[in-house]
Amino acid sequence: MKISLFYEFPLPRPWSEDDEHQLFQHGLDEVEAADKAGFSSVWLTEHHFLEEYCHSTAPEMFLAAASQRTKDIRLGFGVMHLLPNINPPARIAERIATLDHLSNGRVEYGTGEGSSVAELGGFNVDPADKRAQWEEALEVSIRCMTEEPFTGFKGEHVEMPARNVVPKPLQKPHPPVWVACTRPSSVEMAAQKAIGALSFAYTGPEALKERVDGYYRDFAEQGAPITPAINPNILAIGGDLSMMVAKSDEEALKRLGIGGGFFSFGIMHYYLTGMHTPGRTKVWERYEEAVKEDPTLAYGPGRGAIGSPETVREFLRGYEASGVDEIILLLNPRSHEGTMESIEIMGKEILPEFIERDARAVAVKAKRLEPVIEKVEARRRPSEAPMFDETYSFGGLPTGRNKFTAGEIPEAMAEINEGRVKAAQLAKEKREAK
Known part of the structure; x- marks a missing residue:
């Protein structure tokens, strides 16, 4: 089992002027340390308008910065929103590919639909359309990464003409593809599409084993690839996977404070029970009040990788026994x-044994899946992408309704030419004057 880190970049109020700057700088220091410690990946979410709960609104920017301070750790989107109103598919392809080059091929392309009122309403997305939008956008973004040129698409939610989208990713044909899975049915869908499942695990390793077994059963029996490269993997992330390691359980709890349960509380607030006034509602204050009424909301040992090395090692072994390929530990x-020391302790005292066992497990899994993958690939449907029309071309001035023409460039070129003529005339006059 691989062990990774997950960032939402929560920032409880009250805020001081430097808090956001410090949040990201601390994150970069932590990811650099995690790379040296041997963590497999760092995953960043993408959320919008979820103040206090998540300030990770442009994950590609942070991951690009992290790519220049690290060498081995994988850089994962956990996840990028594929709704076209938020991220048009061609722009997704450009950003994924650019980061892939900056990181020397370390990108993990996690995808999702989004489901909060704050985000869907903020970008004017009808919740009834989000699954269809995700499906169309995933197809188009992958085709933009792999086709030269992209030959065009006209769907219900995405429409784009033929263009050659550059750059292309360093990983060929494209980085590994994942989808966020909050329900068992989503895990089944991921398996059937032969892509990775970013599975939210709220019920512990015992129930997770059933989900892992179901994923690989559905992959073997029904998997039909929708992307050029398949990604048969399932990882676990969730509210009970917070991390804080120290020399003793007591010290770990002290350094975590009550923050361990903020992820789950934030989900309830923004996705289910809370009413939120932008710029006014104090989410952390509400969380503090809830913890006073029910102290169990603040996680401790047994509800996360929280405690001494012995406690955390035992916790992680329980998830390893579930058969999950990767576990992502949340930084609330x-x-x-405390986190910097926690990462150091993980690297020295905990990660080595898991890394060693994972290397063996990956080899065994590859051998086991060889005949399965052959059958899965045989179910691959022929591409429905249109052939490129070799007679197609574009050019000239952009023209819109009421015969509006975007004439900025012709005007600028005319000004440039006029300046060039004047400069030539001035130079001629100077020569003649000599």
């Missing part, structure tokens, strides 16, 4: 200094 609001 906590002490930055």
